[in-house]
Amino acid sequence: MSQIVIANRLRDGLVVFLGNEKQWVVQVQDCSPASDETHAAELLAVAEAAEANQEIVGASLIEVEMREGVLTPIKMREAIRALGPTIRKDLGKQAGN
Amino acid sequence: MYRYDEFDQALVTQRAKQFARQVERRLAGELTEDQFLPLRLKNGLYLQLHAYMLRINVPYGVLSSRQLRKLAHIARTYDKDYGHWTTRQNMQFNWIRLEDMPEILLELASVEMHGIQSSGNCIRNTTADEYAGVAADEVEDPRVYCEIIRQWSSLHPEFSYLPRKFKIAVTGSDNDRAAVKVHDIGLRLYRNEAGEAGFEVFVGGGLGRTPFVGESIRAFLPTRDLLSYCEAILRIYNQLGRRDNKYKARIKILVHEMGLDEFGRQVEEEWERIREGALTLPDEEIERIRTHFEPPPYESLPAESAAYLAKRTQNQDFATWADQQLADHKQPGYAIVNVSCTPIGRAPGDISSGQMEVMADLADRFSFGELRVTHNQNLVLTDVRQEDVFTLWEALISAGLATANHGLISDTICCPGLDYCSLANARSIPLAEKLSARVADTSRQQEIGEIYVNMSGCINACGHHHVGNIGIVGVDKKNSELYQLMLGGSAEADASLGKILGPGFDEDGIIDAIERIVDAYVSLREDGERFIETYRRLGPAPFKEAAYDGTTQGR
Amino acid sequence: MALLKGGKSVDDAWQRIDGDEVLPETGPVVVDLSRWQQDRESLIARADAVGVRLQSDDDPESLAGDLDHLTLIALDFPGFKDGRAYSSARVLRERHAFKGELRAVGDVLLEHLLFMHRCGFDAFEIQSDDPERDWQIAVDDFDVWYQPTADGRPTALQRRSS
Numbered sequence: 009m010s011q012i013v014i015a016n017r018l019r020d021g022l023v024v025f026l027g028n029e030k031q032w033v034v035q036v037q038d039c040s041p042a043s044d045e046t047h048a049a050e051l052l053a054v055a056e057a058a059e060a061n062q063e064i065v066g067a068s069l070i071e072v073e074m075r076e077g078v079l080t081p082i083k084m085r086e087a088i089r090a091l092g093p094t095i096r097k098d099l100g101k102q103a104g105n
Numbered sequence: 106m107y108r109y110d111e112f113d114q115a116l117v118t119q120r121a122k123q124f125a126r127q128v129e130r131r132l133a134g135e136l137t138e139d140q141f142l143p144l145r146l147k148n149g150l151y152l153q154l155h156a157y158m159l160r161i162n163v164p165y166g167v168l169s170s171r172q173l174r175k176l177a178h179i180a181r182t183y184d185k186d187y188g189h190w191t192t193r194q195n196m197q198f199n200w201i202r203l204e205d206m207p208e209i210l211l212e213l214a215s216v217e218m219h220g221i222q223s224s225g226n227c228i229r230n231t232t233a234d235e236y237a238g239v240a241a242d243e244v245e246d247p248r249v250y251c252e253i254i255r256q257w258s259s260l261h262p263e264f265s266y267l268p269r270k271f272k273i274a275v276t277g278s279d280n281d282r283a284a285v286k287v288h289d290i291g292l293r294l295y296r297n298e299a300g301e302a303g304f305e306v307f308v309g310g311g312l313g314r315t316p317f318v319g320e321s322i323r324a325f326l327p328t329r330d331l332l333s334y335c336e337a338i339l340r341i342y343n344q345l346g347r348r349d350n351k352y353k354a355r356i357k358i359l360v361h362e363m364g365l366d367e368f369g370r371q372v373e374e375e376w377e378r379i380r381e382g383a384l385t386l387p388d389e390e391i392e393r394i395r396t397h398f399e400p401p402p403y404e405s406l407p408a409e410s411a412a413y414l415a416k417r418t419q420n421q422d423f424a425t426w427a428d429q430q431l432a433d434h435k436q437p438g439y440a441i442v443n444v445s446c447t448p449i450g451r452a453p454g455d456i457s458s459g460q461m462e463v464m465a466d467l468a469d470r471f472s473f474g475e476l477r478v479t480h481n482q483n484l485v486l487t488d489v490r491q492e493d494v495f496t497l498w499e500a501l502i503s504a505g506l507a508t509a510n511h512g513l514i515s516d517t518i519c520c521p522g523l524d525y526c527s528l529a530n531a532r533s534i535p536l537a538e539k540l541s542a543r544v545a546d547t548s549r550q551q552e553i554g555e556i557y558v559n560m561s562g563c564i565n566a567c568g569h570h571h572v573g574n575i576g577i578v579g580v581d582k583k584n585s586e587l588y589q590l591m592l593g594g595s596a597e598a599d600a601s602l603g604k605i606l607g608p609g610f611d612e613d614g615i616i617d618a619i620e621r622i623v624d625a626y627v628s629l630r631e632d633g634e635r636f637i638e639t640y641r642r643l644g645p646a647p648f649k650e651a652a653y654d655g656t657t658q659g660r
Numbered sequence: 661m662a663l664l665k666g667g668k669s670v671d672d673a674w675q676r677i678d679g680d681e682v683l684p685e686t687g688p689v690v691v692d693l694s695r696w697q698q699d700r701e702s703l704i705a706r707a708d709a710v711g712v713r714l715q716s717d718d719d720p721e722s723l724a725g726d727l728d729h730l731t732l733i734a735l736d737f738p739g740f741k742d743g744r745a746y747s748s749a750r751v752l753r754e755r756h757a758f759k760g761e762l763r764a765v766g767d768v769l770l771e772h773l774l775f776m777h778r779c780g781f782d783a784f785e786i787q788s789d790d791p792e793r794d795w796q797i798a799v800d801d802f803d804v805w806y807q808p809t810a811d812g813r814p815t816a817l818q819r820r821s822s
């Protein structure tokens with residue numbers, strides 16, 4: 009099961025992702041998921057440290073999968089966070105803003 | 106409208122500075138997110154799916170052109186060039202940065218605005234009839250008392266950590282446009298047989314997970330006792346309201362569990378102790394506030410403008426729009442103009458910075474610089490000379506604000522849903538867009554007539570689905586969106602809660618079902634009967650049959 | 661935990677007695693409501709001052725007849741979001757004219773001091789490195805109030821009409 013961490017940046021609220029690179033990235037495609045529970049737990053630990061350090065808030069592990077070559081969160085809620093509002097394709101990550 | 110004096114202004118400015126400090130403390134790690142959360146909520150700042158969301162109070166829906174220009178400026182400078190009118194007459198911005206908040210709050214304070222208590226477990230923005238002050242059927246102006254409540258509830262030291270949020274609404278007409286019976290406290294302003302102004306007080310109404318229609322707890326409350334009575338209710342609620350379960354924490358549950366009589370007895374007992382105290386409103390203060398709501402300098406005009414009537418006959422589109430969007434004004438020669446922010450196929454209540462500026466200019470030109478925000482997420486220009494309506498309409502067309510759907514099926518009430526809201530189960534905006542696109546044609550909508558469709562993305566009911574004639578609520582079923590349909594709700598004086606019709610539908614299925622229900626209504630209605638009346642006469646059976654007719658939907 | 665009173669950090673002379681703990685021979689003590697109700701007579705007979713600590717779901721009315729015997733009432737905030745003690749404080753100060761110390765205990769932070777003070781608290785067990793600085797920040801936040809309470813701060817209405 010592939011997992012990444014999703015969170016909001018504290019300062020601006022922007023949705024960010026954390027993968028095996030241990031770097032917070034803005035586009036979900038820029039991270040590679042943890043493929044086992046041990047790695048996932050590592051990610052969560054990094055996220056908790058970042059939370060304690062006022063970098064991010066609301067971190068949680070989510071499941072992702074490749075859909076047509078694109079890394080996509082499985083839950084619709086997180087998929088919408090990874091892209092932007094479905095009714096405003098001109099906004100959010102899907103529009104690169 | 107009410108203008109701040111030095112005290113009101115000082116408080117709002119001080120609050121902006123206080124929050125700047127709290128943000129600083131949060132960023133420096135002196136406050137944890139847990140500790141910071143209630144502080145930011147009490148300033149209207151949520152963390153939603155994509156970013157922070159800021160909710161700005163529009164007190165009882167009354168807005169000046171200057172304030173609206175400031176909102177446009179904030180949308181353009183700090184957000185993504187648009188805002189959203191909420192079902193509680195407020196404005197929301199969806200893409201706010203925490204670090205910009207100190208600046209934004211100072212900008213708002215400069216035009217007498219803020220987000221104080223627009224969220225959190227405290228007394229929220231008091232709402233009122235959107236036609237307050239101008240409606241032909243009005244008995245008393247509710248805004249005076251809304252403003253009195255606004256001041257009393259702002260930074261109330263005792264009631265800032267209530268069991269749950271607390272909402273008050275006031276209506277000054279028998280035709281309740283403020284849905285007072287679905288509020289924690291609902292106030293109906295009227296004159297008793299002696300000609301004295303006072304309130305009938307309703308308590309314990311509300312939507313959400315466990316909807317209730319509020320019940321009358323006091324038949325007549327003199328206006329001077331408004332605050333002591335509210336304080337008594339709030340004190341009982343703060344002390345006894347449930348805190349063990351947030352779904353049972355609203356006052357409606359307390360009233361329900363205690364029983365209305367016992368709750369009322371305790372309120373009266375507490376009120377007796379404090380009613381002659383410092384909260385009693387002096388006549389001079391009521392008068393001081395009333396002077397802010399004096400009618401604007403109307404011209405004496407004939408009841409009907411010949412120019413307006415001529416334009417109506419010359420231009421069918423104009424007449425169609427005017428039929429739908431205009432309401433009767435108490436002043437001869439003037440009209441109340443509803444401006445739809447729910448265009449066909451677009452998100453209900455969204456408005457761009459450019460449109461905000463157009464509306465501000467039009468308010469200055471045609472309506473004494475004032476606007477209203479409505480609970481169905483539209484705007485109103487309350488004081489337009491009939492002879493100006495045509496010019497106004499032309500300007501609205503260029504701004505994309507001339508949709509003629511007031512009170513019609515496409516004028517849906519709709520919460521942000523899963524496109525923005527972190528609590529949502531399902532999206533709601535796409536449904537509103539699809540439904541309105543399906544029934545786009547105005548003449549068809551007018552033929553269907555008055556019908557309120559309300560949609561929420563979850564049981565929290567921000568889209569007031571229980572009081573829609575047709576209500577829709579999103580539920581989450583195995584990671585796919587499912588929608589439940591309810592019929593028979595109404596937010597008017599004879600408020601009623603809708604009942605779930607049967608199994609849920611998917612996105613397209615529910616649009617089809619609504620269309621079949623509407624067709625059934627059109628074929629079943631008697632002369633002049635509105636949807637809600639037909640429903641009340643016939644009950645759910647024929648509509649249920651129509652909704653599930655020949656469909657594999659409704660699993 | 662520091663005790664803040666009158667804007668100053670002060671020593672806390674009171675001993676807190678949990679449940680049925682044995683009372684010290686001398687010195688002021690704060691007991692739970694149930695202990696007060698159980699040992700009321702002997703507590704009143706003590707030479708030193710006695711206080712009662714109310715949980716947030718204790719009814720302040722249960723002390724209404726005893727206020728003359730009490731020098732201190734501590735009101736507990738089990739979490740700062742539990743706001744019942746704000747009402748309890750006003751009931752004690754305003755309805756029953758309690759003149760002793762009203763102490764806020766539990767989850768008490770800078771951000772709550774001012775509202776607590778407005779409701780009648782005059783002592784605070786606060787979690788802070790610098791309680792006096794916190795107090796100064798908190799009371800400087802606002803100088804305008806709409807609500808009349810027993811704290812003596814004039815309301816906007818009173819200032820408007822003066």
Ligand code: SF4
Pocket residue numbers: 520521522523526527528529530561562563564565566567568
């Ligand atoms: S009803 Fe639910 S989905 Fe809609 S705005 Fe409210 S909380 Fe969010």
